[in-house]
Amino acid sequence: MFAAIVFAAITGLVIGSFLNVVIHRLPLGESVVTPRSRCPHCGHEITAIENVPVLSWLFLRGKCRECKAPISPRYPLVELGTGILWAAVVAGAWDDGARIALGLILVTALVPITAIDLEHRRIPNVITGPTAIALIVAGLALDLSGEPTRLMWAVIVAGPFFALALIMSRSMGLGDAKLMGVMGLALGRAVIPALFIAFFAGTLVGLWIMSRHGRQSRKTAVPFGPFLALGALIAFFVGDDIVQWYLDDVIG
Numbered sequence: 508m509f510a511a512i513v514f515a516a517i518t519g520l521v522i523g524s525f526l527n528v529v530i531h532r533l534p535l536g537e538s539v540v541t542p543r544s545r546c547p548h549c550g551h552e553i554t555a556i557e558n559v560p561v562l563s564w565l566f567l568r569g570k571c572r573e574c575k576a577p578i579s580p581r582y583p584l585v586e587l588g589t590g591i592l593w594a595a596v597v598a599g600a601w602d603d604g605a606r607i608a609l610g611l612i613l614v615t616a617l618v619p620i621t622a623i624d625l626e627h628r629r630i631p632n633v634i635t636g637p638t639a640i641a642l643i644v645a646g647l648a649l650d651l652s653g654e655p656t657r658l659m660w661a662v663i664v665a666g667p668f669f670a671l672a673l674i675m676s677r678s679m680g681l682g683d684a685k686l687m688g689v690m691g692l693a694l695g696r697a698v699i700p701a702l703f704i705a706f707f708a709g710t711l712v713g714l715w716i717m718s719r720h721g722r723q724s725r726k727t728a729v730p731f732g733p734f735l736a737l738g739a740l741i742a743f744f745v746g747d748d749i750v751q752w753y754l755d756d757v758i759g
């Protein structure tokens with residue numbers, strides 16, 4: 508098991524390195540495949556040795572080797588975060604292959620969604636769409652009997668927002684709703700505690716910002732995607748236990 512967790516961590520680091528490219532280029536409408544990455548400051552082409560997850564950033568002390576322009580700490584953080592999340596999913600869902608697969612797909616999507624929503628205040632369809640398809644395919648292949656439940660929860664949590672947009676015949680930003688659907692496909696009934704955690708954390712942070720910057724600051728809205736991602740992560744590990752505890756001890 509230890510070897511598998513180390514392998515997952517290393518794979519996560521490498522995938523995190525690719526997610527950095529996605530986070531940087533996708534909102535600009537650029538290809539995530541070609542060309543090779545360059546320093547945005549001087550155009551210096553990033554070589555393989557300068558592209559080792561986390562380590563290169565540390566050795567270069569967060570600066571371009573050529574022009575010494577600072578490289579955002581977001582790069583090593585995304586790599587480290589993805590590595591830790593991959594290891595945590597494999598360790599936390601160890602005896603359940605389907606859960607591992609759904610969890611890895613989920614966290615791999617949540618990392619760029621969080622980073623892009625924080626910076627650009629939107630959640631791209633080109634991330635939520637393929638993620639939803641990957642979750643359904645993995646669910647059907649590895650846990651066929653559980654798939655109807657996950658599909659149902661995805662429709663329950665995301666459906667009302669789409670219905671509302673349809674009724675109001677207005678193109679609303681449905682990025683958050685689509686992310687909720689993705690969470691339902693990955694978490695099943697655990698999507699409910701995930702949403703509670705997201706709304707609770709989002710409200711707390713919203714109140715905190717208002718208390719510091721006054722009521723006007725409500726207009727400089729905080730993106731909700733990162734809170735949904737936080738709720739999804741917590742719920743992936745303990746959401747089912749929370750639901751079971753609620754059903755057994757609170758209702759039952």
Ligand SMILES: [Zn+2]
Nearest residue numbers: 546549571574
């Ligand atoms: Zn440079």
